[in-house]
Amino acid sequence: MKQICLVCQNVDCKSRGSEALMKELEKKVTDKGLADVEVRPYMCFGACQEGPNIVLYPEKSWYAGVKMEDVNDILDHLAGGPDVKRLDRIDPSLKELIYQLLDTGVF
């Protein structure tokens, strides 16, 4: 199934380097030939103080406080590897809100 890797591009995440993260993810997804993965910007997940935030959908994994050194582990996950548990720290109620929005097609 196609996975969408949504990278927040709101002010706080951007100020913490989310633009460079998105570019790096796009490049490495191409390099690795992950045809079923699409990297896309997202307006905001509402967890600005925890950014940069990345959500994998429809799988529903949320990675917060992502740094450049985390990119390879996220790519491994996208290629079928294990979750990056150390980046999974968002409050479940916020996750539910955002996942429900994504489920209703709000991209």
Added chain:
Amino acid sequence: MEGILFPRGVVESREHLNNYRRRGGYQALPKIKNLSPQKIIAEVEAAGLRGRGGAGFPTGKKWLLTAQNEERPHYVVLNGGEDEPGSKKDRLLMENLPHLVIEGVILTSYAVGATNAYLYINQQYGAAIQSMTDALSEAKDAGYCGEHILGTDFSLEIFLTSAPPNYVAGEDTAALEVIEGKQPLPRQKPPFPATAGLFGKPTAVNNVETLANVPPIVANGHQWYRSFGTAESPGTMIFSLDEEVNRPGIYELPFGTPLRFLIEQCGGEVKNNKAIKAIQPGGPSSAFLLPDKIDLSLDHDSVRAAGSSIGCGVIHLVMEGTCMVEEALRIAEFFAAECCGQCPACRMETNVLATMLKKAQQGQGGQPLLEQFGKVISFNKGKGFCNLINMPAPPIESALSLFRSDFECHLANGRCPTH
């Protein structure tokens, strides 16, 4: 009907100094020779004057917070940003009754102990800027402002600053930023302007219509003022009616006037005798009401009790045959476009709500989508520096609850119930 600001009905041309004086203008100002600033504040408090910019905060209370602050200097800012869609009342006051507004600014400055005042006027209001500039010069020549006003120890310099035309530029702290030469971005509150306003000093920021009420209060006293309006909303308010009525325009009416009177007697009924589907009584951030509220009393408490707000008196009528999904989408897109972008939560909320309504309009998302609106709104409530983050909620939530079938029709068929 007799008004306070427009005693002989709304005037359409600029009132010159002599005309203003002939009808009693600048007769409140000489009272500063005998009345202390505290007495002026007490009079305005007793009159029950409430801000006309939207929030309805008691003006005397705002002034007292500024006046009592020991930091010096104090400032007064006349907020003529007027960026509310459909509102033209402040423009009209500045264009046609500039001396009334200026006398209000001078009295306010005396009351709060300010020696400098700024007229912050929407840059698109060329005629208002000209009119206020000319009137200011006349007032200076007549000794109403400048050094030792009317021979007293009170001196006041008045400056004019043009305001950017975007929505948040009319927010009181964004106005302070612009006057300081910065971008129109709201500040985090507290501190409020009364504590740390312009250049970090105590500042009274008041709407144009609010300050236009001050000379009549000081000249005639609070009891006279309270003979207009209701106990909780004394005085009059300028209401704006849009193009849905035969005589659109602005009308000064006592608070407590029934909405029906405004629409039927002032506005000359709805065009083509169409039926009203919804009423938005206080600008785009106010909740929609059903047409059975046509006899609602136009005052702060009654409109709040009905589930909406009176805002700055811009009344929008939605006609039968209009789709409320489209109405809600139009409002959501307005706030998404006007969000200044500095508060991430506000950017998220305004953008997400507009996107969600777009989905609903296109018939996507189904019932679960409708259930997300309340969640997104409550998640973001109060998380911005200014109130814009809270503004899309009342119209969207009221449209959803009062006109659910319009939304369901869109979700089921991907089109308006009205098409």
